[in-house]
Amino acid sequence: MERINLTKYIIITGGVVSSIGKGITSASMGRILRSYGLKVSAIKIDPYLNWDSGTLNPYQHGEVYVTHDGMETDLDLGHYERFLDVELDGMANITTGKVYESVIAKEREGGYLGECVQVIPHITNRIKEMIRANSESADYDVVLVELGGTVGDIESQPFLEALRQLRNEEGRENVMFVHVTFIPYLNAAGEFKTKPTQHSTKELRSVGINPDVIVCRSQVHIDDALLGKVAHFCDVDVNAVVNTPDAGTIYEVPLVLEDRNIGELIVNRIGLDVEADTSKLDEWREIVKSLKITDPQVTIGIVGKYVELEDSYISIRESLLHAAASIGVKANIKYLSSDVEELDGDALKEFDGILIPGGFGERGFEGKLDAIDYAIENDVPLFGICLGMQSMVTQFARRNGYPEANSSEFGDDIVDPVIDMMEEQKKIKNMGGTMRLGSYDCKIIEGTKTYEAYGEIDIEERHRHRYEFNNDYRDDLQEKGLIISGTSPDDFLVEIIELPNHPWAIGCQFHPEFKSRPNRPHPLFKAFLEAIYEYSKN
Structure with a gap:
């Protein structure tokens, strides 16, 4: 199949619990890639039926972030803009409401020529179209696509299928998956537990997606032996299992990820054209220092x-x-x-x-x-x-x-x-x-x-x-x-x-x-x- 465009995609999914830090992880990887001189954008997919975030209760969803073109979006777009130092368009926030509305509108106009409109292929095709429209808007080198919620949620299934199809259509060498999970520490047992991450990864693989990287969130540092266990049971390269413990400031996360060579891993995995040793996070390190x-x-x-x-x-x-x-x-x-x-x-x-x-x-x-x-x-x-x-x-x-x-x-x-x-x-x-x-x-x-x-x-x-x-x-x-x-x-x-x-x-x-x-x-x-x-x- 001929590739649609030249943009590379990094898909970020979440497992075990919600509010795990997928947005910060996505933004941090984007910051690292920006330091290579790459042109990077980001998309947040919210599986809820609301058309946008404008009428959501702040107590349930946090702030409503407003883009320069007037879209009321998820607060993660704020993280993207702050970390990447860019201005994103409203199209960077995709919701179930937007997807279904556009498909139904097309059906009412006779756009499907009498077809029986279904989740596959019509909804999934529309999701891919919306993702590609973002990547084509400014010839980005890399687009980060964060899927809200947790793997296994009913409302996420059409998006996971669309993202699986996107990988096949764009080529495996141009699309990679990063799965962000939580490793809980049980005080009673006195140890970390990897079983939730194993089950979450198994759930992701059951829909045809094998993660290339697993980011293990935790309250404190996890040793390499435990990360090796995650790699073994989740069938991921040991160098691609990364721990990001709670930090003093969210702006430390790019430095933590870069110390684990995630930038180099991404560059090699999807074949990004950058010069060796061009990542420059020195300015970012000074920012983090001043914030502390x-x-x-x-x-x-x-x-x-x-x-x-x-x-x-x-x-x-x-x-x-x-x-x-x-x-x-x-x-x-x-x-x-x-x-x-x-x-x-x-x-x-x-x-x-x-x-x-x-x-x-x-x-x-x-x-x-x-x-x-x-x-x-x-x-x-x-x-x-x-x-x-x-x-x-x-x-x-x-x-x-x-x-x-x-x-x-x-x-x-x-x-x-x-x-x-x-x-x-x-x-x-x-x-x-x-x-x-x-x-x-x-x-x-x-x-x-x-x-x-x-x-x-x-x-x-x-x-x-x-x-x-x-x-x-x-x-x-x-x-x-x-x-x-x-x-x-x-x-x-x-x-x-x-x-x-x-x-x-x-x-x-x-x-x-x-x-x-x-x-x-x-x-x-x-x-x-x-x-x-x-x-x-x-």
């Missing part, structure tokens, strides 16, 4: 409504770590629920800086306002993102002549809706895909703290929201001191605000956390951390 700084420390409070699951704010957390490392401090990040009747100062006084993240709905809103009020009264560096910015506008208005200021998101009878829905959204009833999503241009006003942070006038940032600053209140709030430091290019939409008479208090309507990288911290996060460090010394 222990002193001086600053304490940052994230005051939000989804704090029970840290993955709800994973990009914000990583952005704070990137920024802290870049200025030579350790960020001690703490989470405080805003879902309380009243958030008093005792709960906030340990923070050197306060960040108010985004969110939807009224729950926890008043607690965010209390945190903002505390930051205003005590000159604590304050950063509001999306709903966080809207909270800052609301609290400023309440303190300056509008005691009933609020957002129209929370009711139809708001007396002073300083935050209101965009006109084009008011007639839309469907919750999916109705927001301002993706990258939009922004104009920075010179002479502001925001301009000091960016050092440029024209920027582009990613959005995910329905409500905006209400321009009916714009002139009056500005007269009362509110600083508007960033707007849409036509000056119609307010994108960034600053509170007056405060060392550092900035709110932005967009989500800067989606553009932060460990080697390039976002300007606003870096400026925020610099302000926090200065405050901590007082």
Whole structure:
């Protein structure tokens, strides 16, 4: 069979338990391959029926990551972008909902010429088409394809079959499989147990897929003898069984994998055209070193409504770590629920800086306002993102002549809706895909703290929201001191605000956390951390 294209594929599957770290493993292998000078992309396959991640509960699924082209995706795309230092398109997130919708739409249009449409070949063919569309979009050397969930899940079966077919069609020398499993340690027995990994690999082989590499996750280091046992019983070369114990930071994982020569193994297995000894992770090692700084420390409070699951704010957390490392401090990040009747100062006084993240709905809103009020009264560096910015506008208005200021998101009878829905959204009833999503241009006003942070006038940032600053209140709030430091290019939409008479208090309507990288911290996060460090010394 003639090969479809020249891209090589690395398929990553998971076994034993979910949330095992497939995304970090995939991103880490991509980082290694990028260090060889290869052009690398990544795809996350989510077998759920949702079309995208936009309506998923943060408590169950973590944050919704937004790509530059406005797709609401799985948070693993954030890992890919941060590790690979790339911008991925929305097509990099494939869901069962997207696959079936496109097949049914084609069937309704008569595209199958009377055929009986079935999982095989129609669904599996569509899955392969979507994978190849990504690889063909920019002539990638390698595309990493991570299959969400665990081998054996019913909903994963069509994807596993499609990936098996992809290997046969592209050629075994161009497609390799990496299986990520968990090796539990039983305290009662006093030993690690490999049987779950053996069964998981057997399940994978039962659908016609033999893994080329097994990555064994564990809480602590596993010795080579045990890895040899996994290799023997799972019929994998002993050099292709790699242990990645829990690390101090996720950014150590590429170094762990490279120390086990996984880069060389991949290059040889799928015949990548690279010069010998060209892998350069020196810059990455310096990043990891800076992330492991222990002193001086600053304490940052994230005051939000989804704090029970840290993955709800994973990009914000990583952005704070990137920024802290870049200025030579350790960020001690703490989470405080805003879902309380009243958030008093005792709960906030340990923070050197306060960040108010985004969110939807009224729950926890008043607690965010209390945190903002505390930051205003005590000159604590304050950063509001999306709903966080809207909270800052609301609290400023309440303190300056509008005691009933609020957002129209929370009711139809708001007396002073300083935050209101965009006109084009008011007639839309469907919750999916109705927001301002993706990258939009922004104009920075010179002479502001925001301009000091960016050092440029024209920027582009990613959005995910329905409500905006209400321009009916714009002139009056500005007269009362509110600083508007960033707007849409036509000056119609307010994108960034600053509170007056405060060392550092900035709110932005967009989500800067989606553009932060460990080697390039976002300007606003870096400026925020610099302000926090200065405050901590007082």
